[in-house]
Amino acid sequence: MENLGAVSVLIAFCLGVYALAASILGGWKRKPYLVASAERAVYALWLLLTVASSVVVHALLTGDFRMVYVASHSNRDMPALYKFAAWWGGQEGSLLLWSWLLASYAALVVLTNRRRHRAMMPFVTAVLMAPQVFFLILNAFVASPFRMLAVGREITSVPDGNGLNPLLQYWAMALHPPALYLGYVGFAVPFAFAMGALITREKSDSWLQTTRRWTLITWLFQSCGILLGAGWAYAVLGWGGYWGWDPVENASLLPWITATAFLHSVMMQEKKGMMKVWNVSLISITFWLCIFGTFLTRSGIVSSVHAFAQSPIGKWFVGFLAVLAAAVIYVILNRLDYLRSEARLESVVSRESSFLFNNLLLLASCFAVLWGTLFPVISEAFTGEKISVAAPFFNRVNVPIGLFLLFLTGVAPLFAWRRTSVASLRRNFTWPLAAAAVLAAGLFAAGVRHGYALVCFALCLFVAWTIGAEFYKGSRAIAARTGQNLLAAAVELTHRNPRRYGGYTVHMGIVLMFVGFAGSAFNKQATVEVELGSAFQLGRYELQVREIRRGSNPNYSWDHAVIGVSSGGKAVDRLEPERRLYVSSGQNTSEVAIRRRLNEDLYLNFAGMSADNSKAVIQAYVFPLVSWIWIGFLVLVGGTLVCLVPGKSRVKEAGPGVSIAEVEYAQVED
Amino acid sequence: MKTYGKFAAIIVVIVGTLVWLAAGGINESKTYYTTVEELREMGQSAADRRLRVAGDVEEGSIVRLGKEVEFTLKQDALKLKVVYDGADPLPDTFRDGAQALADGKLGQDGVFRAQKIQAKCASKYEAKPGQKHPDAVKRAGV
Numbered sequence: 001m002e003n004l005g006a007v008s009v010l011i012a013f014c015l016g017v018y019a020l021a022a023s024i025l026g027g028w029k030r031k032p033y034l035v036a037s038a039e040r041a042v043y044a045l046w047l048l049l050t051v052a053s054s055v056v057v058h059a060l061l062t063g064d065f066r067m068v069y070v071a072s073h074s075n076r077d078m079p080a081l082y083k084f085a086a087w088w089g090g091q092e093g094s095l096l097l098w099s100w101l102l103a104s105y106a107a108l109v110v111l112t113n114r115r116r117h118r119a120m121m122p123f124v125t126a127v128l129m130a131p132q133v134f135f136l137i138l139n140a141f142v143a144s145p146f147r148m149l150a151v152g153r154e155i156t157s158v159p160d161g162n163g164l165n166p167l168l169q170y171w172a173m174a175l176h177p178p179a180l181y182l183g184y185v186g187f188a189v190p191f192a193f194a195m196g197a198l199i200t201r202e203k204s205d206s207w208l209q210t211t212r213r214w215t216l217i218t219w220l221f222q223s224c225g226i227l228l229g230a231g232w233a234y235a236v237l238g239w240g241g242y243w244g245w246d247p248v249e250n251a252s253l254l255p256w257i258t259a260t261a262f263l264h265s266v267m268m269q270e271k272k273g274m275m276k277v278w279n280v281s282l283i284s285i286t287f288w289l290c291i292f293g294t295f296l297t298r299s300g301i302v303s304s305v306h307a308f309a310q311s312p313i314g315k316w317f318v319g320f321l322a323v324l325a326a327a328v329i330y331v332i333l334n335r336l337d338y339l340r341s342e343a344r345l346e347s348v349v350s351r352e353s354s355f356l357f358n359n360l361l362l363l364a365s366c367f368a369v370l371w372g373t374l375f376p377v378i379s380e381a382f383t384g385e386k387i388s389v390a391a392p393f394f395n396r397v398n399v400p401i402g403l404f405l406l407f408l409t410g411v412a413p414l415f416a417w418r419r420t421s422v423a424s425l426r427r428n429f430t431w432p433l434a435a436a437a438v439l440a441a442g443l444f445a446a447g448v449r450h451g452y453a454l455v456c457f458a459l460c461l462f463v464a465w466t467i468g469a470e471f472y473k474g475s476r477a478i479a480a481r482t483g484q485n486l487l488a489a490a491v492e493l494t495h496r497n498p499r500r501y502g503g504y505t506v507h508m509g510i511v512l513m514f515v516g517f518a519g520s521a522f523n524k525q526a527t528v529e530v531e532l533g534s535a536f537q538l539g540r541y542e543l544q545v546r547e548i549r550r551g552s553n554p555n556y557s558w559d560h561a562v563i564g565v566s567s568g569g570k571a572v573d574r575l576e577p578e579r580r581l582y583v584s585s586g587q588n589t590s591e592v593a594i595r596r597r598l599n600e601d602l603y604l605n606f607a608g609m610s611a612d613n614s615k616a617v618i619q620a621y622v623f624p625l626v627s628w629i630w631i632g633f634l635v636l637v638g639g640t641l642v643c644l645v646p647g648k649s650r651v652k653e654a655g656p657g658v659s660i661a662e663v664e665y666a667q668v669e670d
Numbered sequence: 671m672k673t674y675g676k677f678a679a680i681i682v683v684i685v686g687t688l689v690w691l692a693a694g695g696i697n698e699s700k701t702y703y704t705t706v707e708e709l710r711e712m713g714q715s716a717a718d719r720r721l722r723v724a725g726d727v728e729e730g731s732i733v734r735l736g737k738e739v740e741f742t743l744k745q746d747a748l749k750l751k752v753v754y755d756g757a758d759p760l761p762d763t764f765r766d767g768a769q770a771l772a773d774g775k776l777g778q779d780g781v782f783r784a785q786k787i788q789a790k791c792a793s794k795y796e797a798k799p800g801q802k803h804p805d806a807v808k809r810a811g812v
Binding site for chain 2: 166167237239240345346347348353356357360361364368371375376385386387388389390391392393394395396397400401404525527528529587588589590605607608610611617619
């Protein structure tokens with residue numbers, strides 16, 4: 001079996017090299033047979049990698065402990081789900097997953113686009129095959145998952161494996177890496193289309209549609225990956241946060257930020273033919289950051305909670321990143337004439353300029369996160385001392401950027417292209433601004449003194465109001481004409497222009513998430529040592545430790561504290577935070593207990609027993625509004641899916657001086 | 671060109687503000703990374719700096735005293751006593767023999783006061799069954 005897997009990877013590598021060479025040659029010399037053979041090589045490569053991956057998964061599920069990878073990442077008593085998840089639980093397996101996903105994307109892209117974009121497809125295939133070959137080199141020669149345990153020349157096995165890292169044995173963790181990888185790997189597709197269009201000087205703009213769609217899909221996966229990671233950190237790591245500015249978290253955020261910037265600025269290119277160099281650069285940077293993120297995660301150059309060992313694959317990545325950057329810069333510089341802008345900026349208060357500022361801020365945020373993440377490496381290179389920066393640095397820069405972006409979310413969609421009139425500003429913004437000011441004053445009067453939180457809540461209401469007003473105005477017009485009720489009219493409205501109203505829905509999700517982020521300004525926490533039977537107070541909760549229970553199963557043994565929760569003298573709940581000791585790895589984990597409510601979460605961690613074993617050490621937290629992050633995220637996913645639905649009618653180009661609302665009416669009228 | 675001038679002015683203001691914020695953030699949170707050995711060599715200058723000290727957790731040295739946790743970081747023969755009094759729960763990977771990073775300041779008494787601990791398990795390939803001490807971990811209560 002393992003030989004089948006190893007040979008599959010090896011042949012896949014050869015096919016990758018062939019597909020790369022044949023599609024370049026075929027595209028360049030216009031040899032359709034060569035191009036067709038490269039396409040088939042892509043399908044065959046996918047099939048071979050599917051076989052190789054199946055071998056790994058089969059070995060994990062059946063517990064073939066002769067394989068090093070299985071022995072170090074699985075064990076007999078683990079539930080089947082986690083045995084399967086062990087596929088991406090370690091270095092070799094996750095690199096294989098990378099390869100397989102890229103091959104799947106490549107096969108899908110070739111299958112669906114080979115007729116539509118005939119001229120550029122050979123180059124798209126070539127650009128997809130370049131990272132594929134790189135990862136296959138790693139799979140086949142540097143970090144093969146098919147290494148066997150051996151004494152001398154004899155293959156041996158161990159009776160049982162080390163098991164998957166217990167921290168990874170959580171449902172969201174089974175989904176987080178594949179979702180993130182679908183995102184990381186997926187950005188190769190829009191990048192490949194952009195490069196293909198550049199190389200062939202594609203005349204029509206239809207590739208831009210394809211690129212934008214793929215970016216949106218990939219962006220959705222990346223968002224899911226990041227949020228599942230945050231949810232995992234919150235529910236499993238037990239430190240009470242969802243985001244710690246850890247290098248690996250940052251690595252996943254970086255391409256997400258640049259992709260978000262691209263999704264906005266690409267509208268400038270579609271509508272006005274502007275910012276072409278910028279857009280191609282953004283999508284290239286996004287893909288580069290994806291590879292860079294994988295490198296950060298896998299090479300261990302910066303220390304992280306994602307404790308992967310130091311490994312020799314780092315220098316391979318550095319080489320690939322350098323080649324990638326050089327190639328992209330060469331192609332862009334070589335095609336500057338093709339990328340010339342067709343229009344100029346006319347006013348500071350216009351849709352164009354709001355996109356410009358949106359991009360500026362997102363890029364500034366991306367740069368700050370990158371800078372902070374690499375600070376130890378940079379400072380060591382320049383001063384010889386390894387200096388790291390922590391959360392305060394990231395928050396100081398990113399909180400104001402986030403608030404400014406939130407503000408733009410509210411105003412930008414209502415700005416007209418080219419320039420916005422004072423009358424339209426007044427018409428659109430008087431009520432939302434007044435409401436926001438009233439909310440801020442009310443909160444201040446109620447005793448909220450946290451500056452950023454006040455601004456954030458006010459902005460959230462402002463943006464939510466403008467979005468609501470857009471939906472209301474549009475649906476009312478449809479309702480008046482067709483006699484539908486408002487809700488049905490809103491659905492109809494969204495269906496007529498899913499990109500705009502899906503976009504608004506995504507913005508609404510972001511607003512809700514910001515409500516959740518702002519809640520963190522009011523977190524409360526206490527660490528206490530309590531005897532069994534006695535109680536302590538946190539916020540409005542009284543927490544009584546009733547008993548400690550113990551038990552075990554084949555995978556782990558556990559202690560859990562039974563804690564009664566009462567509020568205002570009334571018992572409201574019972575929470576049972578738990579500590580586990582995993583048998584095969586000998587590692588402890590905490591299973592926090594969370595009482596999730598819309599207004600606040602009560603979060604309890606059982607840290608252990610005191611030295612004399614008589615008292616329980618409990619860490620208790622109250623996290624206001626945190627649930628809105630997860631709710632907002634679901635809204636964001638829904639909005640993104642709406643954006644992907646094909647619209648009933650094409651959007652009309654906004655003429656000069658016509659506000660969005662007027663265009664909307666015009667559209668409804670015709 | 672007037673429009674482009676306005677853009678340039680706004681961009682300069684935004685970027686300037688962000689750089690100013692970033693510089694403040696770096697000063698507030700910069701932490702020097704050292705090993706136990708380098709910390710010894712730093713002498714008096716170690717006292718004013720926020721440090722992140724790397725070492726291995728000495729077997730059996732973890733003791734919980736009320737809200738604080740005491741343990742010893744070692745690097746070969748050198749040892750450093752650490753008292754952790756931070757708010758966050760200790761990471762699950764923090765146990766005897768783990769590689770740990772203690773983030774905090776060195777007190778006048780030579781005891782390191784940590785507000786944050788990060789820990790990594792020693793590589794799995796090195797941990798043979800005989801080296802695991804689940805009982806010791808239980809006893810320490812962390």
